[in-house]
Amino acid sequence: MTTVERGPVFVVGATGQVGGEIVRQLVRAGVGVRAGVRDPDRAALPEGVEAVRLDLTDPATYGALEGARRMFLLWAPGTDVRRHVLPLIDEAARRGVRQVVFLSILGAERVRIVPHRTVERHLEASGLGWVFLRASYFMQNFTGVHRDDVRLRDEIYVPAGRGRTSFVDVRDVAAVAVRAFAEGFERRAYDLTGDAALTYGEVADILSVTLGRRVRYADPAPLTFVRVTRSRGTPLAFALFMLAEYTVARLGLAGRVTGTVREVLGRPATSWRVFAEDHRQVWLRGDG
Numbered sequence: 001m002t003t004v005e006r007g008p009v010f011v012v013g014a015t016g017q018v019g020g021e022i023v024r025q026l027v028r029a030g031v032g033v034r035a036g037v038r039d040p041d042r043a044a045l046p047e048g049v050e051a052v053r054l055d056l057t058d059p060a061t062y063g064a065l066e067g068a069r070r071m072f073l074l075w076a077p078g079t080d081v082r083r084h085v086l087p088l089i090d091e092a093a094r095r096g097v098r099q100v101v102f103l104s105i106l107g108a109e110r111v112r113i114v115p116h117r118t119v120e121r122h123l124e125a126s127g128l129g130w131v132f133l134r135a136s137y138f139m140q141n142f143t144g145v146h147r148d149d150v151r152l153r154d155e156i157y158v159p160a161g162r163g164r165t166s167f168v169d170v171r172d173v174a175a176v177a178v179r180a181f182a183e184g185f186e187r188r189a190y191d192l193t194g195d196a197a198l199t200y201g202e203v204a205d206i207l208s209v210t211l212g213r214r215v216r217y218a219d220p221a222p223l224t225f226v227r228v229t230r231s232r233g234t235p236l237a238f239a240l241f242m243l244a245e246y247t248v249a250r251l252g253l254a255g256r257v258t259g260t261v262r263e264v265l266g267r268p269a270t271s272w273r274v275f276a277e278d279h280r281q282v283w284l285r286g287d288g
């Protein structure tokens with residue numbers, strides 16, 4: 001039987017892509033939000049959201065959870081999963097949290113070494129009600145980490161060959177999280193993808209049409225990708241992490257499409273074409 005918990009939803013990563021979208025959608029739905037952020041004074045949050053200090057690396061801040069029954073959790077890159085995320089889960093259980101919606105990655109159940117699976121296993125053993133959002137690659141990486149490749153250089157610069165990726169829109173991931181909180185889902189893992197898997201060449205074509213200028217797919221060799229990405233200011237560790245991700249796509253292992261977004265939300269997943277239209281201004285240059 002599912003139990004719908006009341007009271008504010010505690011959101012970790014509320015200033016980030018997924019957490020931020022969850023906050024906006026919860027506020028629109030009239031649900032109270034307590035945002036756990038490292039710097040409450042600087043976090044730009046919607047009106048009515050309670051901002052409290054939470055730093056995963058500082059257990060003295062974990063008391064921010066007091067009184068919350070529901071929590072959205074992610075593993076923030078740069079934090080140590082065992083030292084900084086698992087203790088927060090234990091503290092959440094002690095302080096009465098009952099339902100944790102955790103942002104994971106597609107295929108986490110098959111790759112035991114990823115930090116996301118470590119969190120999943122801890123939640124499974126915790127006695128808490130857990131929901132895993134195992135998300136495919138975000139479309140929003142093109143408005144984030146790859147934004148300037150498109151905006152300034154008219155190219156998609158990733159070494160993914162002709163492999164297909166089942167890109168998902170962060171807004172859909174957030175909508176599933178909001179539904180999980182509203183309906184009290186627990187002990188369920190959702191594999192969240194778009195309704196189609198595209199090559200990066202196809203994505204470049206969509207961007208070209210949307211922007212009215214040619215965006216090409218560069219598909220660099222792996223070592224060239226690392227060298228050029230580093231020369232553009234990306235730390236080596238992150239360049240190597242991206243290389244690993246794009247190699248997975250190159251090998252044809254990132255293209256699995258599930259109908260889960262459609263099943264949970266009762267509507268199609270957001271398409272790449274709609275995502276591109278909605279974010280068009282992000283890639284525009286002053287020269288038009």
Ligand SMILES: NC(=O)c1ccc[n+]([C@@H]2O[C@H](COP(=O)([O-])OP(=O)(O)OC[C@H]3O[C@@H](n4cnc5c(N)ncnc54)[C@H](OP(=O)(O)O)[C@@H]3O)[C@@H](O)[C@H]2O)c1
Nearest residue numbers: 013014015016017018038055056057075076135136137138
């Ligand atoms: N990108 C993808 O395609 C993809 C796909 C599936 C899953 N994922 C997973 O999604 C997660 C990242 O989600 P996202 O893209 O929404 O994150 P994001 O936009 O990179 O934002 C990270 C968030 O974590 C917060 N944070 C960082 N360090 C913290 C700390 N020590 N204590 C508390 N909060 C901290 C940041 O807050 P500040 O404002 O304080 O910096 C920010 O709100 C990762 O686990 C990633 O593996 C990503």
